[in-house]
Amino acid sequence: MIISKSFNSWLIEPNILNDLTPFEEDKIFREAIVNSLIHREYSNAYVAKMVIGKDKVVFENANRPHNYGEIDPNNFEPFPKNPTISKLFREIGLADELGSGVKNMYKYSKLYGGSDPKLVEEDIFRTTVLLQSDTPQATEQVTEQVIKKFCSKPKSTTEIMEHLGLKHREHFRSSILKPLLEKGVLMLTIPNKPNSPKQRYITKR
Known part of the structure; x- marks a missing residue:
């Protein structure tokens, strides 16, 4: 090849x-x-x-x-x-x-x-x-749009990762999930217990 x-x-x-x-x-x-x-x-x-x-x-x-x-x-x-x-x-x-x-x-x-x-x-x-663009920013924007659409209903960390085809949980949480929460793109369904095993994430309307 x-x-x-x-x-x-x-x-x-x-x-x-x-x-x-x-x-x-x-x-x-x-x-x-x-x-x-x-x-x-x-x-x-x-x-x-x-x-x-x-x-x-x-x-x-x-x-x-x-x-x-x-x-x-x-x-x-x-x-x-x-x-x-x-x-x-x-x-x-x-x-x-x-x-x-x-x-x-x-x-x-x-x-x-x-x-x-x-x-x-x-x-x-x-x-x-x-190819939309060869910049990391463009890839991040596409990923954000995919997650926003997928999380129109509450989803768990595992569900989001499986939808994206991701396996590395720590990378996902620090590089993708945390920034989306900080930007207000996603919100917690149990905000007073962020580490709850029942925690879900939903797109902020």
Whole structure:
């Protein structure tokens, strides 16, 4: 697989699946690369690519189409192209059940760029992720909007983290939850007992 940026190309190091970015929100890239490895048509010599542009990232991969055209996540039937490889990735914790890749691409793309990805299945499978901005501030703004919408009804810390695809509780509490409480974006449902196990968070109206 090749990553292309401007006129430079690099081979992906083995640990890139775990170290692509420092932010949990950026799992979109790991998800796209894992999907490429699992669903690739290995009899085709076409080189898999991750092309980084100013406003988008495009993933290209050799494919054996089950259907042709843009994938609609609401009307999508998953098809196992490489069952043995899929099983391996599930066993090492880099993949979930069949069809989860498309769902995760839509989930993480919203967090990263604020919009849905474009998945087009042809002889070359193309995934396009739009970039809202390359600044941390933009990523924070997108995350804030996602949380505000999700917390229209009271949610626990665990529920919010699961919705965002986050696992590191302390990072979430200090870097995301606390700033939103201080800014008045969220409010406590039990304000006099902030550490209550029954504590929930709701968007301030």
